[in-house]
Amino acid sequence: MKFEFKTENENYSKSFSQFFGIFFFLTLIIILCDVALKLGVISRNQRIEYNCRLLPVEKSKSHFKKLSRLSNLKSKQQIWEFCREVVK
Numbered sequence: 001m002k003f004e005f006k007t008e009n010e011n012y013s014k015s016f017s018q019f020f021g022i023f024f025f026l027t028l029i030i031i032l033c034d035v036a037l038k039l040g041v042i043s044r045n046q047r048i049e050y051n052c053r054l055l056p057v058e059k060s061k062s063h064f065k066k067l068s069r070l071s072n073l074k075s076k077q078q079i080w081e082f083c084r085e086v087v088k
Contacts, residue, residue, distance in 0.1 A: 048067065049086055067079050
């Protein structure tokens with residue numbers, strides 16, 4: 001009759017590699033989400049600046065609507081004041 005003992009070293013190395021794999025994957029997801037959020041903010045700011053620069057040239061309703069959605073301002077006077085600060 002033979003008795004075989006399994007060593008626990010293989011299980012520990014496998015669990016360590018799984019832990020580091022999961023940790024790396026979660027870290028990558030967090031970093032990518034952070035980058036996506038920052039790019040969204042940069043894109044929004046660029047759209048606001050672009051529309052504020054267009055507003056004195058073309059005073060159309062569509063520009064006011066776009067700026068109203070982007071800046072959460074309702075009146076035209078508030079949008080004009082906001083754009084004066086942005087374009088400075």
